[in-house]
Amino acid sequence: MRTHKARLHAIKSLANQILSFDFRPIDDERWPIATAGAHIDVHLPIGIVRSYSLVNEPGGSHRYVIAVNREAFGQGGSRFMHDRLQVGDVLTISEPRNNFTLREDASHTVLIAGGIGITPLWSMIQRLAQLKASWTLYYSARTRENASYVDQILSMATTSGGQVYLNFDGGDANRMLNIRAIIEATQSDADVYCCGPLPLLRAFDAATADREARLIHREYFAAPANATSTESAQDQRFNVRLARSNKIVPVGPGSTILDALLNANIDVPHSCMSGICRACETKVLAGVPDHRDYVLSDSERASGTTMIVCCSGAKSRELILDL
Incomplete structure (x- = not known):
């Protein structure tokens, strides 16, 4: 990068x-x-x-x-x-990367934001307004003082025809956005995007489980709470062969590929360390990855040609990476 x-x-x-x-x-x-x-x-x-x-x-x-x-x-x-x-x-x-791409030809776009999760959705709103596209935003924060871009969003909704629903819950779980009700009220062919804290994303995943996968989009700011370090670390020993130098780096139980590479003084771009940002995505030349990330699509995982090395491992005894 x-x-x-x-x-x-x-x-x-x-x-x-x-x-x-x-x-x-x-x-x-x-x-x-x-x-x-x-x-x-x-x-x-x-x-x-x-x-x-x-x-x-x-x-x-x-x-x-x-x-x-x-x-x-x-x-x-x-x-x-x-x-x-x-x-x-x-x-x-x-340079910019995009794991949360806006589908610009959607019949309608629904955006659900919690707290700082408004940030990628605000850029989407600006683009939807440029396109004169149909959009609806549900934006939840603890208080108005904790919410960013509210005035700009309301102004853009007025000029572009978007709809905005604000919810300030004061930290009361009983006043959180009703994600299931939002999804049930959303037309079946709409694209739906969600970004925010983990409870919001869990509710979103549950409410959209029966929706067409290509229309459902989410972005994590942190790995799910059940993604512990032991789950991202590996249960077995395997080797990583670096194709450009032919160097072999062993990865032991309790370690990730990224851990082993950094310990061997192999410089690999990385950021989140939990499989949510794609900074450490690496091309796989041979072997079978054990994917444990939250960003690759099902088709990308099935291809076996790329992986997120900060959290994923191997199902084979050796992986050959384009490093």
């Missing part, structure tokens, strides 16, 4: 504990155009990489804007960005 040097052009407060970061090229470089739902990796000077959805208007190449919720009990990335980054800082960012 290509990277670029970017200067932090502006920082703005969007909501309680949520800031936007506007990155610009450090010269006259034009960056790749980002599509709705895309994200970038931000390489932080504390040695970690984090993925964030782009929120700026789709189709632009002069800036990338992200929104970051300060996670008090996270792994430090969001706290560093909120507390330490300053306008003028230069960071490394990746």
Whole structure:
């Protein structure tokens, strides 16, 4: 994945504990155009990489804007960005990737957002408005003060004919969005997108289980709660052969392929470490992967030609990877 040097052009407060970061090229470089739902990796000077959805208007190449919720009990990335980054800082960012692609020819698009999960959906709303397409948004947050882009979304709904339903539940589980009722009220040929906290996504998965799979789209900001480190680690020993150097890297029980590669000083792009961002996707040349990620499609898994190495393993004694 290509990277670029970017200067932090502006920082703005969007909501309680949520800031936007506007990155610009450090010269006259034009960056790749980002599509709705895309994200970038931000390489932080504390040695970690984090993925964030782009929120700026789709189709632009002069800036990338992200929104970051300060996670008090996270792994430090969001706290560093909120507390330490300053306008003028230069960071490394990746080119956009999109695991949450908007289907632009849908008969109708339903968007369901919880909290900071509005970020990829806001870029989709902007694109749907450009297309003069039919859309409905259900947006839930703890309070209005915790919700980003509300005024812009309402304004865009007015000008583009979209429908918006806001739900501020105050943290009361009894006042959460009724996902099943939303899905039951949604036409069967509509495309439905969901992004937000894990309880919302679990409810979404249950409510859409009988829907046509190609019309159902979700994006995780964290791996499901039942995806423990032992489930992503491997139960058996196997070898990874690196096709470009013919080096063999053993992977033992309790380790992931990415763990073994990094321990062997093999540099592999990575970010989430839990199978939700696709940063470490690697081409498989031989062997049978044991897929345990949350981003590959069923057809991609069945092909056996690609895998997410931060969480997946092997069903064969050896994997040959294009590394």
